[in-house]
Amino acid sequence: MTNDAGGFGMAGPPPPGYSPPGYAPPGYQQGYPPPGFAPPGYPPAGYPPPGYGPPPGYPPPGYGPPGYQPPALKPGVIPLRPLSLSEIFNGAVAYIRSNPKATLGLTAVVVVATQLIALILSVGPLAVAGELDPTRAGEDVSIGVLLGSSASSLIGAIAALLSSFVLSGMLTVVVGRAVFGAGITIGEAWQRLRGRLWALIGFSVAQLAVFILLTAILWAIPIGIGYAAGVAAGILVGIPILILWIAGGLYLWISLSFTPAILVLERLGIVAAVQRSFQLVKRDFWRVLGIRLLAYIVVQVVAGALALPFSLGGQLLLMAASSTMVILISLVLVTIGGAIAQIITAPFDAGVVVLQYTDRRIRGEAFDLVLQTGASYGPAASPDSTDHLWLTRQP
Template identity: 50%
Template sequence: MRSDAGGYHSYYPPPPYHLPIQPGIIALRPLNLSDIFNGAFGYIRANPKTTLGVTTIVVLIAQSLALLLQFGPLATSGILEPPNLTGPDPDVSVLVGSVLGGLAGGLATWISMILLSGLLTVIVGRAVFGSAITIGEAWQRVKGRLPALLGYTALESLGVVLLVAAVAGVIAVVAFVLNGWLAFAVGVPLVLGTVVALAFVFTKLSFAPTLIVLERLPVIAAIERSFALVRHDFWRVFGIRLLAVLVAGLISGAVSMPFSLGSQALIIMGGSAGTALAGLVLAAVGSSIGQILTAPFTAGVVVLQYTDRRIRSEAFDLVLQTGAGRAPASPAESTDDLWLTRRP
């Protein structure tokens, strides 16, 4: 500031401060909620061909397989009506076939979503440095980690099944040995406790798939490291993850609602097997569009939360800034190794 002859004061701008490096979708510094959400949308805008392309391919293949496995055998047999289970000649085999087909379709969807999560994780990892990646390159990065991703998800699913089965078993035993009201009194807090326990464990395991892909860790090591990263920031990780799920759910629900209503109208009012099948296909289309729009966002939030935790707990921004400094003159894949954990 200076004073001129007339007594007026002139103000000079303060000296420029060092701005955080931002080669890609985020500034390489600790992130806030806005940074994470903007980055989760930003990498889609930065590389829409690969991000939306890979999501569309995986989701459409998964939905098509689910429909074929569930309704293909029934359609080829000309049986799309509900099976007769009470008459003199019950169609139990039809029901069993439909259930097995549904389970097979669910398995196909489950595997495809694991693959999609891994592919999107690689895309976000590159986008942090402002580098694009093709679908083929993303597949080359993920295919070697797919067994570990499948193993982790299978272990996680088995744990959920065993916990839910144990809770259901305790409630059933109490109801059988004592009475229904006591089973209800025991069951309510037990179920609520199970929900809390699952939310706690899932939050602690939030980064395990990301660690398997970006740090190339085995399953158990990824689980241990995810627990360690979340340990001192549990509520922040839980809150941002929950908010992201709610946002994705609202978007997906708004997009798929018209398709769902049209599907129900066709099934209820159609009166024929063909219209019923058309209604199911319409519902699958709506579900596919919802997943295509929201799966990249959800994956982006998880990877950027993981990045933020490493920046806050390990000064990882210094490593990322080193990579950002050499990225323009180096191949894009040269930054992939920066995600690896460096232990003494």
């Protein structure tokens, strides 16, 4: 048969699924897409309809994936949250780089002056008396010269001790400002430390006196037993006392390590600062001990590497010295090496202590919330506007 267009029609029924031109396929409903496609206005399969929230597992707007936490506020050298070991060490380096004049410059002035005074006081009497060469050769030196040299060396040691207190306190002030990203000059650091200097010196002298007293008492026991019952008995008693002395000294060193920072930043009295240092350390003693020991090892390795060339050169000159002038040059060379090592490592060590103290307050007292209030002041705030945040309320 023919169709209207003059062609031949399809013989028999159409094949399954066939639809004539212009007609929808079987099962198709007007206004709906083919099977497997979402209707108009609806998201693809697996997504909830409009008004029913985001797809499964997708975080709400403004949040990251599951477990994600936004980065902590970091106005200065550390983020204002509990710190890791790397963040403490990086912060101790960052505050030096952010304010080299008040860290390396200050340390250089104090260390060079102290080392120069100590060298003059220790070597000067022997050089003036012309007995520096006999001392090197192992010959006898008059008692008067020896007493004068010993007294001068003692004065030099005291001067070095006092200068270390001043340097530690001023660097503590610098770190306290660097936490908020604020700078400080050497004069401003001195002004802030000046009122706390005597408390810092008093604590340091008392700490040294207690250590000497406890050492004398402990070692008097095996020495007395050795005289009374023999050397073997003294050694037998002395071994456990030696272990006790090392363990006790280490415990006191760590437990009191935050006291200088508390004296300067919290402005407490000596007794209150000591008690507070013990309270902060005892909650996490082993972590504080581990970080302090690691920092001590780093400081000693770096200091030794820096001082080694100067020390080696000084020793070689001293062995080949044939005059007082060459001996003085060798001693000056060794002193220069020690000064350079101290200039580089002292700010880092002070920074580690203060940042450890800050970390302990954050972990034990939610101190990061207090620090964040200071960070909210913004960069236009006065640098000293955050100093009061370190204070603690005392009854």
